[in-house]
Amino acid sequence: MSLLSATVQDACVPNTATRLRSVDSYRATIHALVADLPIERLPVADCLGLVLAEDVTAPIALPPFDNSAMDGYAVRSVDVVGASEENPVELPVSEDIPAGRTDVVPLLPGTAHRIMTGAPVPPGADSVVQVELTDSGVQQVRIFSPVNVGTHLRRTGEDVREGDTVLTKGTVLAPPQLGFLAALGLSHLPVRRRPRVLILSTGTELVQPGTPLVAGQIYESNSVHLAAAVQEIGGVAHVLRSVPDDVNALYEALKPHLDDHDLLITTGGVSAGAYEVVKDALAGEGVEFLKVAVQPGGPQGFGTYMGLPVVTLPGNPVSAALSFELFVRPALLRAMGRPDTDRARVRAKASSEMKSPAGRKQYRRGFYDAGSVQAVPVGGPGSHLLMAFAQANCLIEIPEDVTVVAEGADVELLMLTR
Known part of the structure; x- marks a missing residue:
């Protein structure tokens, strides 16, 4: 089922006007075209790059029980007061507590339990002596140092308390967030689902590619670039x-x-x-075609066809990209619930003069050198110069009312890499 924002359902009619639409106006139009994606509950492992659609509260505490931060011996601190290498305290070892043991026996005064990292601390113990400060005994242990109450203990709820709001709506789910939520025992998460783009x-x-060319043919690359761009954002x-x-085809x-x-x-x-x-094929079928005041990429189109939102891009590879x-990219990110729909912007100095047509916002491919804070144009403004796009790490934005950017002038960049 396709998604269409109600704000554009009645606006997608043919228009033969030749007035140029501004970049900002057309961007808003495409934002309105794609509605918010529906909320689904997906397995945690399938949520990388998606956005939480609701706040998440902790169903358990973390840690869920008092546990040991070290391999060593669970003791009562009063039983090892004054311990030293010269005068070790010797205690009987009455239990072994590996990680995962659930039937933990209380610690009796004057005894020790050998304990592993992550294992539950027995009732009665108030500290752990790390194994390096002992002789590693199994039946009896000699302890060479005193410990304070709470030493090497991880307390219940020290990280998260049950019922805490741990992540909020709009959080982008990266590996740290997914691992954290799995540690809370959550198997599924409420997220905006992935956009399905044809x-x-x-x-x-x-x-x-891979097919021999004959005269007049070129290799198709737009779909490769656009599919990768869609997949990159999730x-x-x-x-x-x-x-x-x-048309019929x-x-x-x-x-x-x-x-x-x-x-x-x-x-x-x-x-x-x-x-x-x-x-x-699409004019008169719910899609409007127009010119946008941008270079490259002036010819554009938007609307719906048989209920499916449509964005039509120029065929020149750089114009399409x-x-x-x-x-398109910011509209899809917004529909996914992402708070960061825009590329990062940076101010820099132009390394050389650049010319731009009056009345159009030009985007030159460029390379941003953070050391010199310079923007170096890569290739010319032509919409067929693919290698320049492949070598660029930014787009140099030249406003509509600027026809010449002098060497050393301030320019604004859209960073293509983060």
């Missing part, structure tokens, strides 16, 4: 590769998948020329 790459000229991607420039490719995805992303077929198959970064 990716459709159009173009008769596209062939799959989504599930289903790819329909290289659908030819034929596009309809047939989509038909089996309309009810089991949350978003359709298409690439290609959205410009103003002939053979724009996505525009031909940039469009996902600016518009």
Whole structure:
């Protein structure tokens, strides 16, 4: 079942206006397109990268019982007062307590229990002498040092008390959080489920990597990039590769998948020329096509097709990648409940002059050198320069009202790596 925000259900109609939409306005439009994902209770082991949909309270205390922080001997501290290497205290060892033992016998005065790390401390003991301060005896133990009350004891609830709120709604679940919740005995967690994204790459000229090229053909890469980008944020991607420039073929490719995805992303077929198959197929079917004041990536589209939210991206690889970064990625993260929908921003100095078209927000691929606090442009502004994107660790944002960025000028960066 697809998800569509109610705020856009009535707005997805064709529009032939040529006015450019601002980056911020279009970003808000795509945010509104994808609704919050439903809450599911999933096994803890399946929740990596997902977001808690509810606060979590501790069903037990941690530690759940008093236990030993060391291998050694559980004792009463009064029984080892004055112990030293010259005058050791010798005590009979009446019990062995390995980790996992549940039938713990109380400690009698004037005796010791040999105890392992993590094992329950017997009633009557108030401290543990670590084994290095003893002769490691089994029947009798010689103790060479006194201990204070509480030495090497982990008290019940010292970390977490039963009923405490331990993680709050909106927490992103990384390995530390998952391990912690498993330690509390939680088997399932309430989370926003993973977005299911259908990716459709159009173009008769596209062939799959590994296939020999003939004149006029290129290798299809958009679906690889976009599927990886969806998976990177915790989504599930289903790819329909290289659908030819034929409206009926596009309809047939989509038909089996309309009810089991949350978003359709298409690439290609959205410009103003002939053979724009996505525009031909979806205009008038609930999808609006427009121009955004951005370079690269101006031709865009959004709406619904048969109830499925749709974002149509340009076909040039850098335009498609940039469009996902600016518009789709943050919308999916928001739908997942993530608090951190935006890339980190950094201020830096431009290492060289850059030119940008008036009225468009330009994003240049760049490399941020933290040592010199410089942004070094990588490649030119062209939407076909894939190697530059692969070598970049940031995007250099040039505002709409700036046509020339002087060498040494302040620029703002969107960091592609964290």
